[in-house]
Amino acid sequence: MLNKNQELYEVNKIESLQDFYDRLKVQRPEVIVPSLESVINTGHFGVFKRSMHCTANPSPYNRRDYYKISLIIGSGILHYSGQRILVNERALLFTNPNIPYAWEGTSKTQAGYFCLFTENFVHKRNESLRESLLWRLQDCPIMPISQQQEQLFTELFVKMMNENEGPYVHKHELLRNYIQLIVHEALKVQPADTYFKENNAAVRLTSLFMELLERQFPIGSTDHVLELRTAHDFASKLSVHVNHLNHAVKEVTGRTTSEHVLKRIATEAAALLRHTEWNVAQIAYCLGFEYPANFNIFFKRQMQCTPKSFRKEEVPY
Structure with a gap:
């Protein structure tokens, strides 16, 4: 037990x-x-x-x-x-x-x-x-x-x-x-x-955050630009203080709000590179990066390779 x-x-x-x-x-x-x-x-x-x-x-x-x-x-x-x-x-x-x-x-x-x-x-x-x-x-x-x-x-x-x-x-x-x-x-x-069941407000708030994060995906067109990208963005949307949101998410999941957001953006970036013919600049723009260079740095940090090399890889299905 x-x-x-x-x-x-x-x-x-x-x-x-x-x-x-x-x-x-x-x-x-x-x-x-x-x-x-x-x-x-x-x-x-x-x-x-x-x-x-x-x-x-x-x-x-x-x-x-x-x-x-x-x-x-x-x-x-x-x-x-x-x-x-x-x-x-x-x-x-x-x-x-x-x-x-x-x-x-x-x-x-x-x-x-x-x-x-x-x-x-x-x-x-x-x-x-x-x-x-x-x-x-x-x-x-x-x-x-x-x-x-x-x-x-x-x-x-x-x-x-x-x-x-x-x-x-x-x-x-x-x-x-x-x-x-x-x-x-x-x-x-x-x-x-x-x-x-315990009355766990942190679990409920984390659930709302995760659902709000997922609702932004998938990115369906090059005109679709990500709206919520930071912990402050999500806290404002959920009408809570950012410190309260960060504490709840960290308590429940062991990861910070920003870690969840960055990981999900990286997952979508990989999907767009793999399943669309959009160029890197278009993908960067849709995901909220003003400059492709910033997107390249982000993607390499998250995926340990550049967007260009990731796209060139042949992945069997």
């Missing part, structure tokens, strides 16, 4: 994909660890059975640098950003890189499935999930489901497993569609009051 000292100690740690696969290979040595280069370029998606990953011990209480959707079949306690959420028999769980959490199984059976994916895997052109549950489920990420709904989501996860292991050349596009389908099916599910 997790105690408060464990939570406070682990909250600022971030589990990477490498950490996840290192833990998984202890039980499944045959699992192939994705290369860092492929994760940076095209993103990463993986889907697994929970029985091969869940153990009797609680998972580490920390943030992950990937998104995760779990179909939980079994009972347990979700420790989630100061909350203690009870899960009985079956549920869907949506988690993201912003909120620390841990799973503590309380039943002998821990079945079901889960998929995980990086931010750049879903941030492809016309494939954004920014309006979905992935960013809205900040207060309560658990959705209890019925036995009939369990069957529906099981079928979707099985299809994802089959496609992920198959040779179809456009399988990543299809997998993104399956993620969308799971999210839309989940939107029909109403969560029940089976958990204890």
Whole structure:
């Protein structure tokens, strides 16, 4: 059972994909660890059975640098950003890189499935999930489901497993569609009051900030110029003092408001370079950079390469 000292100690740690696969290979040595280069370029998606990953011990209480959707079949306690959420028999769980959490199984059976994916895997052109549950489920990420709904989501996860292991050349596009389908099916599910929740104003404010940030994307034309680029811009839009916003976001996510904004702008810059024929000056202008030289410096700092060299890279799909 997790105690408060464990939570406070682990909250600022971030589990990477490498950490996840290192833990998984202890039980499944045959699992192939994705290369860092492929994760940076095209993103990463993986889907697994929970029985091969869940153990009797609680998972580490920390943030992950990937998104995760779990179909939980079994009972347990979700420790989630100061909350203690009870899960009985079956549920869907949506988690993201912003909120620390841990799973503590309380039943002998821990079945079901889960998929995980990086931010750049879903941030492809016309494939954004920014309006979905992935960013809205900040207060309560658990959705209890019925036995009939369990069957529906099981079928979707099985299809994802089959496609992920198959040779179809456009399988990543299809997998993104399956993620969308799971999210839309989940939107029909109403969560029940089976958990204890603290009144966390910081979580709610962070959720509003993240949603406001995501609503600015994708950039659809060269006439579309980013409006909100600084912590002060977002604080003004949310009618709060910038120090209050910064404190809330840092408390909940472990990252500053500016770090989130800069990372998201870099992600969009990479998408525009990869999926449009706009020149660098046009992309820089849309993202709020007055001079292309400033954009080049920003992009190299965020992506460790220049916009020109990034665009020249041939990335397989």
